[in-house]
Amino acid sequence: MSAIPLGSERIHRVPTPEGVSLPFVVAATGDRAAAFLIDLIFIVACTIAVSLLAAVGEFMGLKGIGISFALLVGFLLWNFYFIHFEIRWGGVTPGKRKLGVRVISRDGGPLTAEAVFARNLMRNLELNLPLAALLAPQALLPEAPGWGRLLALGWLMVFALMPFFNQDRLRCGDLVAGTLVVKVPKAVLLSDLADRAAVRPSAPPRRAGVAVPPPPPTPAEEFPFTREQVDIYGIHELQVLEDLLRRDDQGTLGGRVLEEVCDKIKVKIGWPAERWQVPVRPFLQAFYRAQRAALEQRMLFGQRRERKRK
Amino acid sequence: MNAPAFTLKSAQFRREREEAWRELELLLERVESKGLRDLTAAELNRLPVLYRGAASSLSVATAISLDKNLLDYLTALVSRAYICVYGAKRRPQDAIAEFFRHDFPAVVRRYAAFIALSFGLVALGVLAGYRMTAADPERYYSFVSEDRAEGRNPAASTKELRDVLYSRGEGELSIFATFLFTHNSKVGMLCFALGFAAGVPVVFLLLYTGLELGAMAALYASRGLGPELWAWLLPHGVTEIGALCLCGAAGMVLGRAVVFPGRHTRLRNLALQGREVALLAVGAVVMFLVAGAIEGVFRQLVQDVGVRWSLAAVTLVFWAWYFLTVGRSRERDPAR
Numbered sequence: 001m002s003a004i005p006l007g008s009e010r011i012h013r014v015p016t017p018e019g020v021s022l023p024f025v026v027a028a029t030g031d032r033a034a035a036f037l038i039d040l041i042f043i044v045a046c047t048i049a050v051s052l053l054a055a056v057g058e059f060m061g062l063k064g065i066g067i068s069f070a071l072l073v074g075f076l077l078w079n080f081y082f083i084h085f086e087i088r089w090g091g092v093t094p095g096k097r098k099l100g101v102r103v104i105s106r107d108g109g110p111l112t113a114e115a116v117f118a119r120n121l122m123r124n125l126e127l128n129l130p131l132a133a134l135l136a137p138q139a140l141l142p143e144a145p146g147w148g149r150l151l152a153l154g155w156l157m158v159f160a161l162m163p164f165f166n167q168d169r170l171r172c173g174d175l176v177a178g179t180l181v182v183k184v185p186k187a188v189l190l191s192d193l194a195d196r197a198a199v200r201p202s203a204p205p206r207r208a209g210v211a212v213p214p215p216p217p218t219p220a221e222e223f224p225f226t227r228e229q230v231d232i233y234g235i236h237e238l239q240v241l242e243d244l245l246r247r248d249d250q251g252t253l254g255g256r257v258l259e260e261v262c263d264k265i266k267v268k269i270g271w272p273a274e275r276w277q278v279p280v281r282p283f284l285q286a287f288y289r290a291q292r293a294a295l296e297q298r299m300l301f302g303q304r305r306e307r308k309r310k
Numbered sequence: 311m312n313a314p315a316f317t318l319k320s321a322q323f324r325r326e327r328e329e330a331w332r333e334l335e336l337l338l339e340r341v342e343s344k345g346l347r348d349l350t351a352a353e354l355n356r357l358p359v360l361y362r363g364a365a366s367s368l369s370v371a372t373a374i375s376l377d378k379n380l381l382d383y384l385t386a387l388v389s390r391a392y393i394c395v396y397g398a399k400r401r402p403q404d405a406i407a408e409f410f411r412h413d414f415p416a417v418v419r420r421y422a423a424f425i426a427l428s429f430g431l432v433a434l435g436v437l438a439g440y441r442m443t444a445a446d447p448e449r450y451y452s453f454v455s456e457d458r459a460e461g462r463n464p465a466a467s468t469k470e471l472r473d474v475l476y477s478r479g480e481g482e483l484s485i486f487a488t489f490l491f492t493h494n495s496k497v498g499m500l501c502f503a504l505g506f507a508a509g510v511p512v513v514f515l516l517l518y519t520g521l522e523l524g525a526m527a528a529l530y531a532s533r534g535l536g537p538e539l540w541a542w543l544l545p546h547g548v549t550e551i552g553a554l555c556l557c558g559a560a561g562m563v564l565g566r567a568v569v570f571p572g573r574h575t576r577l578r579n580l581a582l583q584g585r586e587v588a589l590l591a592v593g594a595v596v597m598f599l600v601a602g603a604i605e606g607v608f609r610q611l612v613q614d615v616g617v618r619w620s621l622a623a624v625t626l627v628f629w630a631w632y633f634l635t636v637g638r639s640r641e642r643d644p645a646r
Contacts, residue, residue: 014392016365016388016392016396017396018362018365018366019369020365020368020369020388022385022388022389022392023385023389024389064485067485067488068485068487068488068489071485071488071489071492072488072491072492074492075488075491075492075495075496079495079496079499087405089345090393090394091393102393104393105396106581107578107581109396110396111396112585113405114585114586114588114589115585115588117588117589117591117592118584118585118587118588121499121502121503121588121591121592122503122506123503124496124499124500124502124503125500125503125504125506125507126503128500129500129503155507159506159507172503172506175506175577175580175581175584176506176564176580176581176584176585176588177581177584177585177588178577178578178580178581178582178584178585179581184342184390184393185385185386185389185390186386187379187382187383187385187386187387188383189328189331189332189335189379189380189383190379190383192321192324192377192380193377194318194320194321194377195321235376238376239376239378242377242378242379243378246379289318292318292320292376292377293318295376296318296319296320296374296375296376299373299374299376300319300374
C-alpha cells in the first residue's frame with residue numbers, strides 16, 4: 001500500500017447511513033472482464049457436463065426427462081447463475097471473489113435482491129444480443145438490408161461497450177440497478193511509527209566495578225527539534241516520509257534513498273554542522289514523530305498544512 | 311519498553327481502540343471466507359456494534375491523526391464491514407415468500423397504466439393483423455414467419471389446420487413444456503432489457519406479437535375454426551400474454567426513465583425505476599413457467615373445447631384475483 005496516491009485509480013465515495021463517506025476504488029475493467037470470464041467458463045463447463053449426463057440418461061432410457069432436465073438446468077445456469085451468487089454471497093460470484101471485486105449499491109444502502117435482478121437481466125442486452133448480432137446477423141434481423149444490420153450492430157455495441165464510456169465503468173445493468181463494482185478493500189494495520197522514536201535502545205551489558213551508566217536516550221530525546229525546525233514541512237511531506245520508512249521496514253527501498261532524504265532534511269531545517277553525522281534511522285524516526293506531533297497539534301486548532309513552506 | 315516521555319494524541323487514540331478494530335477484522339475475515347452463517351448469535355450481534363465503533367473511529371482519526379497507514383487501514387476496515395453489514399441479508403426463502411405475498415402484485419398495481427398500455431399495443435396488433443389478413447390472405451406470409459407458422463398457412467387444408475389444434479404432439483411432453491418455458495422466458499427478459507434502448511424495440515416487439523396472433527386468428531376464422539383456435543390458445547395464452555405485457559411494461563418504464571428522467575438526475579432515476587420494474591420481469595418468468603406447463607402438458611392431454619375454455623377462465627380469474635387483492639392489506643396499514 002503506497003502512501004502516494006496513484007492517479008489512475010478512480011475513487012467513488014459512498015455515503016453510509018452512519019454519515020461516514022467511504023472511498024471505494026472502482027474495479028478495473030480488466031479485472032471485471034477476467035471475473036466474468038471465469039464465471040463464463042464455469043457456466044459453459046456445467047452446461048456441457050449436464051448435457052453429457054442427459055445424453056447418457058437418454059441412452060439408458062429416460063424418455064425425454066433427461067433432455068428437459070438439461071434444457072432447464074441450462075436455462076437456469078445461463079440466466080440465474082449471477083443472480084443466485086450475487087444474492088447469496090452479497091454481491092460476489094466465484095469469479096468476482098477470485099479477482100477481489102464486489103458489487104455494492106451506489107447510493108450507500110444495502111444491495112437488494114431487486115438490484116441484483118435488474119443488473120443481471122440486462123446481460124441479455126449487453127452480451128447476448130450484441131454477440132448474436134456479431135455472430136449470426138441474419139438470424140437477428142432476417143429481413144433487414146446490410147446497412148440496417150450494420151446500424152443495429154452499432155447500436156447494440158453502444159450497450160456492450162458502455163463501461164468504457166463513463167468514469168465509474170458502469171455497464172447498462174449497473175445503470176439500471178444503481179450498483180457499482182468496486183475493488184474489495186484490503187489494508188494491514190502496521191505498527192505506529194511514532195512509537196518507535198520513543199523506544200529506549202537496550203543498554204550495554206553491565207560490567208563489574210563500573211558505575212551504572214545513565215540509560216541510553218530514546219531517539220526522541222537524542223534529537224530534540226525546535227519549533228522552527230518542525231514548522232517547515234507539511235502533511236504531504238510527512239506522509240511521504242512515513243511511506244519511505246515503511247518501505248525501508250519491508251526492505252523494498254533500494255540504494256541510499258534514506259541517507260539522501262536525511263541529508264536533505266538536515267540542510268532544510270539547518271541542522272547544526274557540529275552534529276552533522278547522525279544515525280540515519282533513529283534521526284528520521286525522531287523527526288517523523290516531532291513533525292507529526294506538531295502538525296497534529298496544528299490540526300486540532302483547525303489548521304491543516306498540506307504542503308511545505310515555499 | 312519504557313513509557314514514552316510524552317504521547318501523541320493520535321497514538322494514544324489508536325492504543326485505546328486497536329483491540330476493537332482487531333476483533334472486527336477477525337470477524338470480517340471469517341464472514342468473507344465462510345459467510346455470515348459461520349458466526350454465532352453473539353458474534354452476529356457484535357458485528358454492527360463494532361462496525362459503528364470503527365466508523366466513528368474513522369471520523370475521529372481523519373480529524374486528529376496524520377498516520378497514513380492508520381487512515382488507510384481504518385478506511386478499508388470500515389468499507390469491508392459496511393459491505394458485510396449492508397449486504398443482502400434476507401434468507402432466500404423469506405425473500406421469495408415476500409415477493410409472492412406482497413412485492414410482485416404491489417408492483418403490478420403500481421404500473422397498471424403501463425401494463426394496460428402494453429396490452430393495448432398487443433390488442434392493436436391483433437386487431438390490425440386480423441383485419442389485414444382477413445382482407446388479403448396473402449398478407450399472412452408477411453406477419454408470420456415460416457418457421458413460426460410450422461405449415462399453418464393459407465395453402466394448408468382445413469383439416470391440416472384443425473389437426474394442429476388437437477394433435478398430441480410428437481415426442482415427450484416434458485421436453486416440449488421445458489422448451490416453451492425457456493424460450494418464452496428469454497423473450498420476456500429480453501423485452502425488459504430492450505427497454506433500456508429508449509423503449510422503442512419493446513413497442514415493436516409487442517405490436518409484432520399481436521400482428522402474428524391476429525394473422526393466425528384470421529386464417530383460422532376464414533375456415534370456421536375461430537372459436538376452436540382460441541380455445542386452444544387461451545388456456546396458456548392468458549398467462550403468457552399477461553407475462554409478456556408485464557415485461558413490455560417493464561421495458562417501457564425503463565424507456566421512459568431514460569428519455570424523461572423527471573425530478574431526479576437520469577442516472578438516479580434509472581436506478582430507482584430499474585430496481586422496481588426488474589421485479590415485473592422476474593414475476594413474468596414465473597408466469598411463463600406456469601404458461602409453459604399448461605401449454606406443454608395440459609393442452610396436449612385435454613382435447614375437449616369446453617374444458618379448455620373453462621381453464622382459460624380459471625387462469626383469468628386467478629390472475630385477476632392475485633394482482634388485484636394480494637398484499638393490499640399491508641398497503642393500507644404500513645405498520646404491519
